[in-house]
Amino acid sequence: MDGTHPLAPLKLLNASGDEAVVSVHGGQLLSWRPAGTGELIYLSPLSHPGEGVAVRGGVPICFPQFSNRGPLPKHGFARTSRWMLVTAPAPQAEVAQARFQLDSSMVAGDRAYCLVLVVRLGPRWLELQLQVANTGRTSWSFTAALHTYFQLPDLRSASLEGLQGLDYEDMVRAGSVHREPAPALGFDGSEIDRVYRAADRTLVLRAPGTPERRISQTGFVDVVVWNPGPAKAATLGDLPAQDWTRMLCVEAGAIAQPIELAPGKTWRGTQRVDLGEPG
Ligand SMILES: O=P(O)(O)OC[C@H]1O[C@@H](O)[C@H](O)[C@@H](O)[C@@H]1O
16 A cells, blocks of 8 residues: 555656546546646536536546436446556656556446546547447447547637538437538537537647647547537536636547447547647
């Protein structure tokens, strides 16, 4: 025992001086601070995670159910479960890496699985990989997402490029499907809650005063764009009223088409963020 509290967040530090913090509560990344930039991940100061209570901010892991698309609690149980650190980062590595695990012996439920989260912190990039293994004797299906909360100086002057031409389910308009006409999304304070399907592109998130973020994914085929806007934010007890202006969720998801997983099989989904020059 080194005296570290078992629930203390783990800090990753790479040779470039970039830092990230991950909590075993939810296996959740809470912070990403590349050297020379400020914090790039939003974490609500009103978030009080605990037994059955999710963190507001960071990168919640939605599994085995995205949102309310099934019988389980919203976004499933992975984000409120206690994960285990299985591989700690080596000191002074160019890419600091840590692995966390959650398996079905740790959580009540009727499917046998082993989840692994691999966090890789490179020079000015961050990659999260979710691995889902079926360790049981029967097939089952799931939906999932890496629900990344990007921190921004002001959402109202931000833009998100790369979604033009894709079909999306608009959850603000009863799930109706539309085709995205805009080369870049802008944000005016209206609630936005969309599942873009088959989004096999690199997206670019830009905002003055912060480096451009190039967001890519593999395994995950859908992208969720979510911001509550002021009216919905006022109903969320764990988000300061004004903080809808400081965040945008761009989530890598496997949602529209649930993943069917046979016994012994493993699925992998990755979200990666590369930084460009300051905006
Ligand atoms: O408040 P929660 O459970 O963390 O969910 C936040 C949002 O998560 C998004 O992924 C969903 O598309 C939204 O519908 C939802 O409101």
